[in-house]
Every structure is written in structure tokens, then in C-alpha cells.
Amino acid sequence: xxxxxxxxxxxxxxxxxxxxxxxxxxxxxxxxxxxxxxxxxxxxxxxxxxxxxxxxxxxxxxxxxxxxxxxxxxxxxxxxxxxxxxxxxxxxxxxxxxxxxxxxxxxxxxxxxxxxxxxxxxxxxxxxxxxxxxxxxxxxxxxxxxxxxxxxxxxxxxxxxxxxxxxxxxxxxxxxxxxxxxxxxxxxxxxxxxxxxxxxxxxxxxxxxxxxxxxxxxxxxxxxxxxxxxxxxxxxxxxxxxxxxxxxxxxxxxxxxxxxxxxxxxxxxxxxxxxxxxxxxxxxxxxxxxxxxxxxxxxxxxx
Numbered sequence: 001x002x003x004x005x006x007x008x009x010x011x012x013x014x015x016x017x018x019x020x021x022x023x024x025x026x027x028x029x030x031x032x033x034x035x036x037x038x039x040x041x042x043x044x045x046x047x048x049x050x051x052x053x054x055x056x057x058x059x060x061x062x063x064x065x066x067x068x069x070x071x072x073x074x075x076x077x078x079x080x081x082x083x084x085x086x087x088x089x090x091x092x093x094x095x096x097x098x099x100x101x102x103x104x105x106x107x108x109x110x111x112x113x114x115x116x117x118x119x120x121x122x123x124x125x126x127x128x129x130x131x132x133x134x135x136x137x138x139x140x141x142x143x144x145x146x147x148x149x150x151x152x153x154x155x156x157x158x159x160x161x162x163x164x165x166x167x168x169x170x171x172x173x174x175x176x177x178x179x180x181x182x183x184x185x186x187x188x189x190x191x192x193x194x195x196x197x198x199x200x201x202x203x204x205x206x207x208x209x210x211x212x213x214x215x216x217x218x219x220x221x222x223x224x225x226x227x228x229x230x231x232x233x234x235x236x237x238x239x240x241x242x243x244x245x246x247x248x249x250x251x252x253x254x255x256x257x258x259x260x261x262x263x264x265x266x267x268x269x270x271x272x273x274x275x276x277x278x279x280x281x282x283x284x285x286x287x288x289x290x291x292x293x294x295x296x297x298x299x300x301x302x303x
Contacts, residue, residue, distance in 0.1 A: 034212040041210075044223055045125060045152045048174055052126035054219035060105060062215055067108055069250055070169060073263050074112045076246055077165065077198050080265065092117045096164040099123070099190065101153040101183075102171025105132035106146075109167060114140050118165070123149045123156065125174075154179055161192045168199040170261075176208065177225045181235055188239050194270040197242070202226040203249060203260040229262050236264065241272035 041047070052059065081093055094117040100110050103122035110120050114137065124130050133141075133148040140146035153171065166187040172180045180201070187197050205228030214220030227235070229249075237244060246265035 035209055036212075037207070037209050038223075039208060041223070044176070045154075047221055048223060049125040049127065049152075051214070051219060051221040052124075053128040055215060055217050056105070056126065056128045056132065058215055058217055058220075063104075069261075069263075070108055071112070073169075073198060073200075073246075073248075073265070074109045077167075077196055077265060078112065078116055080196055080245065080267070081164065093164075095119065097121070097162065098165040098167065099158075099163045099187075100167040100169075101156070102168060102174075103133065103148075104129050106136050106148075109169065110137075110146065113165070114146060117145075119144075120146045121149065121163075122146065123151055123153055125150075125152055153183060156186075158190045160189045162190050164192055164195045166190055166195070166197050168197075170200065172199060172201050173206075173224045173226055174222065175225070177227055180225075180227065180232070184236060185239060188242050188266075188268065191268040193268055193272045195268045196245075197266045197268075198264070200261045200263045201232055203229045203262050205231065233262070233264075236266060239266070241269040242266045243269070 078093070081096065093113075096118045098110075098113050098118050099121045100113075101123045103110055103124050104126075106122055110122050110133070113120050120140075122130070122133050124133075127150045130148045130150040133146075137146050141148065153168070154175065168183070168187070172183065175183065184197075184199070187199075191197060202224070204226065206224060206226045208223070208225040211222050211224070212220070214222045226232070233244070233247075236242065244264055244266045246263075248263045250261050250263065
């Protein structure tokens with residue numbers, strides 16, 4: 001099994017913190033952003049993919065500031081996976097399957113999973129980002145421990161209980177709000193019993209907006225939307241056989257007032273299967289208890 005170089009988590013966290021302390025480019029030297037509230041566009045997915053194709057390298061440099069956040073929650077996920085295997089703490093996670101949508105260039109989340117012997121399927125709407133994944137992990141790609149797919153995450157179709165982990169970081173917000181609820185429901189079905197769903201989303205509600213000249217780049221174009229913390233958490237807590245076990249909010253950072261993000265790890269009941277046999281698992285110590293589905297949940301897409 002190909003191995004990645006030893007990952008120095010402390011060094012990477014320090015690198016992320018230093019990047020946040022460093023100054024961003026002056027707004028006087030870059031194209032000014034233009035944010036407009038809009039309904040979802042017909043060519044939304046195509047424009048999103050082309051934008052990330054064009055700004056891939058600049059986006060990579062910008063995300064160094066938030067690399068530590070991704071690492072922190074990826075390590076939380078790894079710890080949960082190791083502890084949830086029949087009560088035995090594992091050293092490696094050999095042959096587990098993970099799906100990461102919005103994988104970007106594969107760093108740092110897919111990189112961490114591959115270092116733990118997890119089989120990874122990475123999906124991104126940017127063809128350039130997928131090419132960068134293959135370039136970063138040639139041995140894992142050749143041995144099929146890693147596979148990389150250029151596709152809209154809403155076009156994915158998998159059998160139930162296919163993956164041990166599904167990850168969606170900084171990508172739900174690029175979907176129209178109705179699609180966000182649909183994807184999370186599908187992701188829950190794709191998980192095996194005991195599996196985990198890791199995702200994040202903006203804390204504030206946003207019906208939909210387009211930002212042109214994102215990151216101060218002429219080619220930067222991005223669509224964002226969010227149900228907000230209250231509504232989306234209500235929906236997630238109402239998903240059948242799923243329980244939120246980790247929830248946190250990252251504070252706004254940077255000079256441009258970056259929004260707060262809600263980070264969630266939810267677990268599928270170990271008694272769950274397609275025949276709906278068994279009862280909800282309640283053995284997760286310190287878990288964020290599931291509450292009853294509310295009227296807000298019913299207002300989200302249910303399909």
C-alpha cells in the first residue's frame with residue numbers, strides 16, 4: 001500500500017495560523033468584489049466549475065489560512081472512526097471507504113485519509129482540481145486506493161451503505177438551498193451503519209448571492225446560499241438513523257470579515273440498514289442528542 005510522507009499536524013496548524021496573521025493583498029491592488037443577491041442560475045454549475053478552473057492556484061494559496069480548521073475536524077473524524085470499530089481502538093483504517101465531495105486538490109483531508117489507509121473517492125466540479133489530485137497522489141491513483149471524479153456532486157448515484165465516511169467541506173454553500181437538503185439526505189443513505197458524515201456550512205441564512213471578482217480576481221465568480229444554522233441543523237437532526245456527535249462554530253477570521261461556519265460530524269446508527277431493522281443507537285457518550293423533527297424541517301426539501 002503506498003504511503004504518504006509523515007504528516008506533521010503541529011507544523012501544519014502553525015502554518016495555517018501564520019498565514020492568517022499575514023496580510024492579504026490590499027483591496028487597492030485587486031479588482032473590487034461585487035456581491036449581488038440572485039435566484040439560482042441555469043448555468044450555475046458550469047460557471048462554478050470554470051471559475052475554480054481559472055483560480056485554482058490562487059484559491060490554494062488563500063485556503064492555507066483555513067488549513068488548520070480542516071485538519072482539526074479531519075483528525076476528530078479519524079479518532080471517531082478508530083474508536084467506533086466494535087469498541088476497539090484501531091491503529092489503521094485499512095479498506096474503509098470515504099467519499100469527499102468538493103475535494104479540491106486533495107489536500108489536506110483526502111491526504112489524511114490516504115495516510116490512514118482509507119480508500120478515497122474524491123469528487124470536484126473543477127476539472128483542474130481533479131487533475132491536481134491525480135498529480136498529487138499518483139501512486140494511490142495507480143493502485144486505485146484513490147479515484148478522482150470530475151462531476152457535479154448532485155449527479156452522484158451510489159448504492160445504500162456504500163461508504164464509511166462522507167465529507168462535504170465548503171461545497172454545500174455553492175448549491176441552491178433545495179439541493180443542499182437533498183444531498184445530505186442522500187449522503188446519509190450512502191453511509192454504512194456506524195459511518196460518519198462530516199460537513200460545514202455558513203452560520204447565517206442566505207437565500208442566494210453571486211460574488212464576482214472573488215478573491216480580487218477577474219475570473220473569480222462564486223454562488224453562495226445557506227439555510228443558516230437553526231434550519232439546517234433541524235433538518236440534519238431529523239434525518240432518520242442519524243445523530244450529531246460533534247458540532248462547532250469557527251469564528252469569523254481575516255480582514256474581510258469571513259463568515260462563521262458551522263462544522264458537523266453526524267453518525268449513522270449501528271443498527272441501521274436498508275430493511276430498517278433494529279433501534280437507534282444511543283451509546284455515543286457525550287453526543288449531541290437528536291431532537292424531534294420540527295416544522296422548519298418539513299419546509300426543507302423532503303425527497
